[in-house]
Each structure stands twice: as structure tokens, then as C-alpha cells.
Amino acid sequence: MFIRLTALAMVLLANTCNQKAVKEEIGSLQGKRWSLTTLNGAPQEKSPIWLEFDTTARRFNGNAGCNKVSGQYDVDGGQVTFGKVISTRMACIDQAANERETAFLKMLTDRTYNVKFEDQQLQFRDSGRVAMSFTGFKKAAQ
Numbered sequence: 339m340f341i342r343l344t345a346l347a348m349v350l351l352a353n354t355c356n357q358k359a360v361k362e363e364i365g366s367l368q369g370k371r372w373s374l375t376t377l378n379g380a381p382q383e384k385s386p387i388w389l390e391f392d393t394t395a396r397r398f399n400g401n402a403g404c405n406k407v408s409g410q411y412d413v414d415g416g417q418v419t420f421g422k423v424i425s426t427r428m429a430c431i432d433q434a435a436n437e438r439e440t441a442f443l444k445m446l447t448d449r450t451y452n453v454k455f456e457d458q459q460l461q462f463r464d465s466g467r468v469a470m471s472f473t474g475f476k477k478a479a480q
Contacts, residue, residue: 367391372460372472377442387442389472403439404430409446418462419450445470
């Protein structure tokens with residue numbers, strides 16, 4: 339009985355520490371511009387897509403490729419849920435850029451992802467696979 343209680347206490351403690359670490363990591367979203375590096379497993383070299391997060395207002399804004407984008411997000415444990423997304427509606431000149439932007443916007447609208455941080459990498463995971471990954475860069479002082 340003692341061993342079971344000790345094991346349960348260790349699991350609860352580890353879970354509490356992990357939630358605190360995830361909250362600290364989520365807080366590190368702010369102050370960086372997150373540039374898209376993969377979308378649905380496909381590398382995005384020199385992608386114009388990026389996001390910035392305001393952790394106080396729980397809002398994000400950025401560029402979806404051809405259009406500006408913004409919306410709300412919420413954090414619960416190690417998950418991020420994106421709410422309604424709004425964007426400007428200019429057509430991309432390039433058809434491939436149009437398709438990439440459409441796919442990106444679909445992946446943000448009303449979706450929940452598990453979040454994983456590694457170094458300067460931010461990953462949004464869905465069912466164990468990396469749906470989107472970003473590299474973070476410090477924003478220049480304004």
C-alpha cells in the first residue's frame with residue numbers, strides 16, 4: 339500500500355511540474371516572431387508565413403503568406419486552441435502560394451494542438467504528428 343501511495347504521489351508531482359514547465363514555455367511565445375518551417379510535414383523554405391503571440395490578451399497576429407491574419411487562442415495545460423481567425427482577402431499572384439495560405443488558415447481555424455518546444459522550435463502536434471512547426475526569432479525593438 340505504501341509503495342502504491344508513493345508511486346501515485348510521484349506521478350502527481352511530476353504532472354504538476356510538467357504543467358508548470360508548459361505554462362512557462364507558453365509564456366515564451368511572446369516577444370518572438372515565429373516563422374513557419376513545416377506545414378503538414380512539408381518543409382516551407384523561405385516561407386513568408388509567420389505568427390506573433392500576445393500572451394496577455396491571448397491573441398495572435400501575423401502573415402498567412404499573402405494576407406495579414408489574426409485571431410484568438412487559449413492555453414489549457416499543454417494544448418493550444420485557436421479560435422476564429424480573420425484575415426485580409428487579397429489573392430496571391432502565385433497559385434501555389436494561394437493553396438499554401440488556404441491550408442495554413444484551415445489549420446488555425448477552430449483547432450486544438452498539443453504544443454512542444456525544443457530550443458527555438460515550436461511544434462503544433464495533432465494525433466502525434468507535427469501539423470505545423472515554427473522557428474522563433476526575437477522581435478526587433480520598436
